[in-house]
Amino acid sequence: MTSIAVIAGSTREGSYNRALARLAAARLEAHGAAVTMVDLDAFDLPIYSDHLEKTAFPADALALKELLAAQDGLLIVSPEYNGSVPALLKNAIDWASRPTGDEGLVALTAFRGKAAAIMSASISPFGGLRGLMHLRQILTTIQMLVIPEQVLVPLAHAGFEEDGSLKEALPASLVDMTAARLVKVAGVLAA
Ligand SMILES: Cc1cc2nc3c(=O)[nH]c(=O)nc-3n(C[C@H](O)[C@H](O)[C@H](O)COP(=O)(O)O)c2cc1C
Numbered sequence: 001m002t003s004i005a006v007i008a009g010s011t012r013e014g015s016y017n018r019a020l021a022r023l024a025a026a027r028l029e030a031h032g033a034a035v036t037m038v039d040l041d042a043f044d045l046p047i048y049s050d051h052l053e054k055t056a057f058p059a060d061a062l063a064l065k066e067l068l069a070a071q072d073g074l075l076i077v078s079p080e081y082n083g084s085v086p087a088l089l090k091n092a093i094d095w096a097s098r099p100t101g102d103e104g105l106v107a108l109t110a111f112r113g114k115a116a117a118i119m120s121a122s123i124s125p126f127g128g129l130r131g132l133m134h135l136r137q138i139l140t141t142i143q144m145l146v147i148p149e150q151v152l153v154p155l156a157h158a159g160f161e162e163d164g165s166l167k168e169a170l171p172a173s174l175v176d177m178t179a180a181r182l183v184k185v186a187g188v189l190a191a
Contacts, residue, residue, distance in 0.1 A: 009078025027179035073186030080131025127152030
């Protein structure tokens with residue numbers, strides 16, 4: 001079974017991106033994936049520093065890296081902060097991208113050659129598009145294959161029903177389409 005990790009780039013209580021991540025996880029499962037929800041609040045990740053990496057590589061950075069390394073694919077659902085990726089998410093990616101043990105500098109064992117998909121919910125009318133453009137570039141840099149489908153939920157404060165479902169049919173259908181493609185591509189790349 002194809003395994004997919006789902007990371008939300010916000011740990012805020014009531015986060016629209018966490019809500020979108022839950023919806024997407026259900027669609028990934030509906031398309032046959034085994035989903036692991038990754039709660040970044042559960043990992044004690046200091047801001048990346050070369051000194052820390054050399055002297056006391058954080059146990060949780062290694063745990064996050066190993067968790068991701070065991071997956072076939074990755075879905076990131078993240079808000080946009082000041083036109084880019086939240087520091088919480090970027091810091092987690094930076095730690096998980098670092099070589100450990102006998103690995104070479106660009107081993108990228110958590111990411112390399114795997115499929116990824118990206119989604120964003122934002123209170124702005126632009127739906128976090130600028131953040132996703134940066135996120136796509138970051139994931140490509142760490143040698144993931146980012147599928148072309150992506151999901152934007154603009155005006156997110158008005159976009160969800162009380163039960164957490166999406167009010168509009170278009171983003172809901174895009175979540176399903178993106179989930180289906182991610183499971184398919186991740187499965188092919190992992191074979
Ligand atoms: C530091 C900060 C910067 C933000 N910058 C942007 C931005 O550039 N574009 C945008 O659409 N929303 C921006 N927002 C608003 C977020 O879209 C909004 O807070 C959203 O609810 C965050 O996602 P969440 O609900 O998943 O926590 C920013 C919020 C914060 C806290």
